């Protein structure tokens with residue numbers, strides 16, 4: 001399934017289950033879910049003391065994906081277009097400077 005199809009699936013799912021929340025709450029939810037990924041990392045690695053033990057549960061990545069697609073839907077942004085644009089930007093930076101970062105490190 002393509003990313004855009006997943007985006008539509010999330011929209012339909014949220015409509016079917018009356019999950020039509022305000023956009024600001026969707027954004028808070030996204031940040032919260034990203035925090036849960038970080039919590040998996042800190043717990044599994046004993047706060048980075050055992051990096052070889054580091055784990056992230058697949059369902060936490062799924063939560064982040066769901067909430068990100070919900071945010072994109074709220075702004076009417078195509079995640080496929082957004083991802084393509086981001087990768088083109090990184091490609092351009094690598095060609096120009098050999099580094100995909102923003103240069104603000």
Ligand SMILES: [Mg+2]
Pocket residue numbers: 033036059060063064
């Ligand atoms: Mg979660």
